[in-house]
Amino acid sequence: MKPLYIMEKLFVIKIGGNVIDNEHSLHQFLSSFASAGGKKILIHGGGKIATKIGDQLGIESKYIDGRRITDEATIDLVTMVYGGLVNKKIVAQLQSLNCNAIGLTGADANIIPAVKRPVKLVDYGFAGDVKSEGINTGILNILLQQNITPVIAPLTHDGKGQILNTNADTIASSLAVALSALYDVRLIYCFEKRGILTDIHDDNSVIELITKDRYQQLLEEKKLFDGIIPKIDNAFSAIDNGVKEVLIGHANDLLQNLTETTKGTLIK
Amino acid sequence: MKPLYIMEKLFVIKIGGNVIDNEHSLHQFLSSFASAGGKKILIHGGGKIATKIGDQLGIESKYIDGRRITDEATIDLVTMVYGGLVNKKIVAQLQSLNCNAIGLTGADANIIPAVKRPVKLVDYGFAGDVKSEGINTGILNILLQQNITPVIAPLTHDGKGQILNTNADTIASSLAVALSALYDVRLIYCFEKRGILTDIHDDNSVIELITKDRYQQLLEEKKLFDGIIPKIDNAFSAIDNGVKEVLIGHANDLLQNLTETTKGTLIK
Numbered sequence: 001m002k003p004l005y006i007m008e009k010l011f012v013i014k015i016g017g018n019v020i021d022n023e024h025s026l027h028q029f030l031s032s033f034a035s036a037g038g039k040k041i042l043i044h045g046g047g048k049i050a051t052k053i054g055d056q057l058g059i060e061s062k063y064i065d066g067r068r069i070t071d072e073a074t075i076d077l078v079t080m081v082y083g084g085l086v087n088k089k090i091v092a093q094l095q096s097l098n099c100n101a102i103g104l105t106g107a108d109a110n111i112i113p114a115v116k117r118p119v120k121l122v123d124y125g126f127a128g129d130v131k132s133e134g135i136n137t138g139i140l141n142i143l144l145q146q147n148i149t150p151v152i153a154p155l156t157h158d159g160k161g162q163i164l165n166t167n168a169d170t171i172a173s174s175l176a177v178a179l180s181a182l183y184d185v186r187l188i189y190c191f192e193k194r195g196i197l198t199d200i201h202d203d204n205s206v207i208e209l210i211t212k213d214r215y216q217q218l219l220e221e222k223k224l225f226d227g228i229i230p231k232i233d234n235a236f237s238a239i240d241n242g243v244k245e246v247l248i249g250h251a252n253d254l255l256q257n258l259t260e261t262t263k264g265t266l267i268k
Numbered sequence: 269m270k271p272l273y274i275m276e277k278l279f280v281i282k283i284g285g286n287v288i289d290n291e292h293s294l295h296q297f298l299s300s301f302a303s304a305g306g307k308k309i310l311i312h313g314g315g316k317i318a319t320k321i322g323d324q325l326g327i328e329s330k331y332i333d334g335r336r337i338t339d340e341a342t343i344d345l346v347t348m349v350y351g352g353l354v355n356k357k358i359v360a361q362l363q364s365l366n367c368n369a370i371g372l373t374g375a376d377a378n379i380i381p382a383v384k385r386p387v388k389l390v391d392y393g394f395a396g397d398v399k400s401e402g403i404n405t406g407i408l409n410i411l412l413q414q415n416i417t418p419v420i421a422p423l424t425h426d427g428k429g430q431i432l433n434t435n436a437d438t439i440a441s442s443l444a445v446a447l448s449a450l451y452d453v454r455l456i457y458c459f460e461k462r463g464i465l466t467d468i469h470d471d472n473s474v475i476e477l478i479t480k481d482r483y484q485q486l487l488e489e490k491k492l493f494d495g496i497i498p499k500i501d502n503a504f505s506a507i508d509n510g511v512k513e514v515l516i517g518h519a520n521d522l523l524q525n526l527t528e529t530t531k532g533t534l535i536k
Contacts, residue, residue, distance in 0.1 A: 084352020096429035102377040109370040161364035
């Protein structure tokens with residue numbers, strides 16, 4: 001049962017590679033992010049910079065079905081690039097914008113424990129599956145109460161000394177669900193489109209609101225392109241587990257939603 | 269004036285490259301560190317790994333008088349390596365040893381503000397001089413009170429979005445001094461010798477205790493080799509600014525000091 005008192009709002013915001021890879025768009029995003037009031041957590045993906053530095057170091061990027069295979073050299077690479085370069089650059093920029101950011105991985109203060117993904121048909125190497133029940137909301141809450149903004153790299157750990165490469169979307173939804181016990185959470189996914197489109201070639205065909213009924217209808221009408229369906233399923237899964245609403249859209253538009261009007265696709 | 273009540277002990281421990289570069293000695297050190305009771309902060313240097321990865325990336329390591337010149341490529345390199353690879357590996361290992369570590373740079377939660385070193389005879393590039401008066405002991409204290417152990421990489425920031433490469437010894441002494449307002453601080457420098465030696469070729473010539481009087485005497489007798497004098501001066505400066513005592517010695521010996529007997533050189 002939900003507590004009867006009104007919980008404070010918390011925005012859990014995930015940005016992907018398309019924002020990170022471009023210095024200008026990253027700075028623009030961080031400016032909006034910093035100026036938006038209220039409590040918030042930022043989760044960032046890796047971007048192409050890991051692949052670029054990996055190439056220079058002779059570390060081959062291997063993918064199966066769009067997922068990176070994380071061998072020993074690759075986990076060191078992403079630990080450096082995601083946990084160090086990308087994370088700390090974001091933190092330093094946010095600090096300059098008067099946002100008191102703290103950069104963390106899931107290993108730090110044991111915030112996000114995980115297990116190495118079991119080898120079935122594919123060995124993903126040092127890839128982590130989040131142990132949702134183990135998420136350490138206590139320390140995140142202490143930081144948030146100090147008006148500190150956690151900035152989280154897509155890395156977790158297995159509790160046995162091993163860092164694990166972990167999907168940033170999953171980290172965002174896991175944190176959003178866990179923190180919905182303490183906050184009124186809006187989960188925001190920034191991606192390259194302005195929202196979920198009925199016509200992938202028409203950027204203005206944004207669906208403004210998706211409820212479960214509307215989703216069923218869209219599926220029956222085959223109006224959704226395949227790639228977006230798992231994202232919507234994840235969104236409803238987060239909502240079923242306590243998250244208030246999920247917003248999917250373009251970084252430039254979305255930050256205005258931290259205050260009022262909605263641009264993008266709202267799922268609730 | 270010092271408060272009259274008894275302050276809790278805090279160990280501020282700095283490890284250098286000689287510990288970090290060797291996986292075995294690092295693990296041995298971290299095991300002792302994790303098992304030592306009480307509140308503690310670990311500050312780590314960079315080690316040779318940054319130079320090695322820099323070589324692979326075609327980033328030339330430049331030094332003037334033993335100090336690294338930090339150009340734009342180098343600050344990215346050390347941000348990756350110190351703030352990501354080294355820091356997060358230490359954190360994950362400590363977590364596996366039941367030490368609830370959190371890895372931070374000086375930019376995180378604005379813990380250690382700094383200024384880019386002014387260009388005089390030498391342009392050190394993105395090197396940071398700590399703004400001691402700005403050290404954010406509040407958040408460090410909150411973490412320590414949660415029994416969380418901060419693990420700090422030798423990086424600071426200028427508050428304007430720029431990460432700065434910063435000497436780990438200086439970070440250690442600055443943190444020790446700032447935290448001595450709240451704790452009874454023992455500052456511990458781990459280095460490659462078992463303490464300060466009167467004969468650099470005799471590892472057993474460790475001076476067990478250096479007071480100001482004894483220091484004066486050692487200087488007059490010319491019993492100290494040149495390289496160690498700035499370290500002792502720094503130690504006395506820390507003591508003059510509130511740190512209870514400073515211990516210099518080998519990592520293997522020193523951790524036992526977190527409980528009782530002293531091995532190494534005690535400066536007080």
